[in-house]
Amino acid sequence: MDLNQIFGRELTVWLVIPLLIFIARIMDVSIGTLRVISIAKGMKMLAPVLGFFEVSIWLLAIGVILQNLNNWQNFIAFALGFAAGNYVGILIENKLALGTASLRIITRRDASELEMVLREKGYGLTSMDAEGKSGPVKVLFMLVSRSELPGIIKTVNKYNPHAFYSIEDVRFVNEGIFPPRKRSFRMIDLKLRRLTAKTK
Numbered sequence: 001m002d003l004n005q006i007f008g009r010e011l012t013v014w015l016v017i018p019l020l021i022f023i024a025r026i027m028d029v030s031i032g033t034l035r036v037i038s039i040a041k042g043m044k045m046l047a048p049v050l051g052f053f054e055v056s057i058w059l060l061a062i063g064v065i066l067q068n069l070n071n072w073q074n075f076i077a078f079a080l081g082f083a084a085g086n087y088v089g090i091l092i093e094n095k096l097a098l099g100t101a102s103l104r105i106i107t108r109r110d111a112s113e114l115e116m117v118l119r120e121k122g123y124g125l126t127s128m129d130a131e132g133k134s135g136p137v138k139v140l141f142m143l144v145s146r147s148e149l150p151g152i153i154k155t156v157n158k159y160n161p162h163a164f165y166s167i168e169d170v171r172f173v174n175e176g177i178f179p180p181r182k183r184s185f186r187m188i189d190l191k192l193r194r195l196t197a198k199t200k
Helices: 003-007 009-040 046-067 072-096 112-120 146-159 187-198
Strands: 100-107 126-132 135-145 164-170
Touching: 009 046, 009 072, 046 072, 100 146, 112 135, 112 146, 135 146, 146 164
Parallel strands: none
Antiparallel strands: 100 135, 100 164, 126 135
């Protein structure tokens, strides 16, 4: 396909080729961000597949630039695509919410109602009494799917609004109690974990 014949040489050089490079960079960097995250989470099947598409798109983009080294617009588009790709990749990863997270809740208020609500929703929960700087506190510890975190945090804020909580990513979980999942886009998380388990 000759872009010069379709758009004209001037438009192709100044707009079409830089735009294609920009889009390609967004795609390959977004995929690269997901690949790095999948490696960190030990997803052995997903990371190579993402790596293949990432490097294929990158080669196409760099090939176009090497054919048009005199066009400074291409270099700007390449750099802007890289920056935008990082942002888009993080947005996609947050939307997918891959993996499992460790949630630790510390509260000075009575947490019995919060515990009851979380257990009724099917979450596995460990609670213990501890001593904080200003006196006795209750510590709640649970492992949850990252896709479930917004709902859980909303519940925590409802029943113990001033509770301190921290969230950490968990790479591998051997056992645990998790609520039944709804059939939705979030099922990708479970399927990816099953694929990872089969390769171990």
